Amino acid sequence: MRSIWAMTRANLKMSLRNRQALFWNLAFPALFILIFGAVFGRGLKIDINVGLIEPLNGYGEQVAAAMSSTSAFTVTRGSQEAELAALEAGTRSVVLAFPGPGDPPAATIYSGPMTDPNSAVAQSAVREVLLAASGSALPVTISAETVNAAQISFMDTFLPGILAMSLMNSGIIGLSTAFVNYRERGILRRIKVTPFPLTSFIFARVLSQVLMAVLQSVILVGMAWALFDFRPRGNLTVIFLTILIGALAFLAIGFAISGISPNAETAASYANLITFPMLFLSGIFFSMSNAPAWLQPITKVLPLPYLVEALRSVMTYGHGLSAIWIDLVVLLGVFAVAMVIAVRFFRWDSRSA
């Protein structure tokens, strides 16, 4: 036990002192949060196409005026059928209807799928205007179609994706490069001549990797919290469980890659080959719902989309375990399969014995 803990602590120390790994695991996702957060999270620097369903009541006209006064919105008026058709076609980000006389102020928001970050940005922007246009005459009744009652900001949907990305990078890239490196430099052989068992060695690595994942998550969430008012909605235990299972799935893939690869170069190319497509096919940066149909099945066999889904479901929408258990089971399956491959192909030595 003492030896496992000592090995775990040493692993953690090494991870924290390895600048290159720290960059990929922490600084890189943090940069994404900063850049995307600055561009989309707060200011309304993007063009949001808003459709207003005629006729407009008094409140509706106030909203229209407010939107026209900022360059972020392009306002179009039209009939309900025309506007909703435009929304479906993707030429509107959000469509608003103003039922009733306008006092008390009320609005209905029609929007595309919530997993689309653009849609989320558009909605939160529109909400701000709706609130502002109502003056102090609260409460504003905002009813939403396809949207939960909660206010979803850009960061709310973006952060879980980035978190999943950082878990994937530290698991697959971080672990496989570290391990192949240890093997090539004879460090594993040196461990092998100690009485420390292989199982303990792997367990210590898993433990330190998971602890790093938690630390990473806390830092990234904390940053989004402090800078972009990100507030995770779901149950903390469920969030933690999801992070844990995600971290396990990806570190097992990293292990498997290090076992299969004959050398560091191969390991790096396998790791990139796996992580790179996942990065773009997981709906982290743009929704896959608009992707061509032939791409859709691919997203179903990659592990990252499941983690992104699960994290968004709990963190963004506050869903419980019942909403994500399938994702978690898939990730656990990935963990099991990858771990079997990893143990089967584990080698202490880059040469034969």
Place this chain on the structure above:
Amino acid sequence: MAIDAAVGTSATPSPKPPMIEAHGLVKRYGTHVAVDHLDLVVHDGEIFGILGPNGAGKTTTLEMLEGLRPPDEGTIRVAGFDPARSPNEVKRVVGVQLQSTSLFDYLTISELVALFAALYNADGSPERVTRLIDQVGLGEKRDARIDQLSGGQRQRVAIALALVNDPKVVFLDEPTTGLDPAARRTLWSTVQGIRDAGTTVVLTTHYMEEADVLCDRVAVMDRGKIVACDTPARLVDALAADATVRARVTGDLPMDDLRALPGALRVECISPGDRCEEITITTDDAQGTLVGLLALADRARVPLAGLTTRQATLEDVFLSMTGRAWEDEPTEAAPEQPTGRRGRRRGGKVG
């Protein structure tokens, strides 16, 4: 367990059972036989050197003794245990420094030593860690990270790690390869300190001088076989010749007279023309040969130039046992310097 221990002759037959016994060790890589029916016995408390050129099979032998590689044939006992059957017992009583192993770069020396103490379930208290680091002469560097150390310092860290479990025997695989002469000498005294503290040391080297100066007994290894095994002094003494006398001559010295010199075993002449210009006399009586040669030259009024004598070394042992000249490593860190006892005493000028 009756094992024939009469392999190699010991200087002082140890009353204790041998620390290591190996019989008929064979290791093949495909069709290549890396270790070929090798026998060896290492006594308790000695520094045992395996000397051989690159590819001789030193590392393979050591790794079989350590339990890292299973032998294809043969039996091994290390401190009474069989590495194949009781790997964990062997791991507990041996300390290992592997050839060209690097260490975790991002840890400091103390952290690394404490980590390995934990892996062995050995005492990893700060006092003991400090003591181990001091023992290999790295006291001032204890909080330096591994990636900030020189090659010699890393080797010494590796040796500290090999001592972390208070082993009965430590295996050092080419501990001084790539080190400059000063670092090599520092390491020698560290190794002698380990032996003096009662730990048996088995090391490999391809430096003649190192085997000669540092080791109590040396096994000369070539192509998977041990071709000779004894104390360095006895290995050299066992050679028919114990010295070589060389001189350049500018006149005629009759070959027969040269061959008749006292002690002369073999005379070679390098003669570009028909005159003998440089003579090399292998002798078992350097003094007699020299005196005779000087008298002969005097009588014949032939001036001698560049007269040198060279004591026989392990190099000559290798030559006589394998029929091949010892080739020094091209990776030699620095030119050899003449030193102590029987170390390559070159240029013993007389004339």
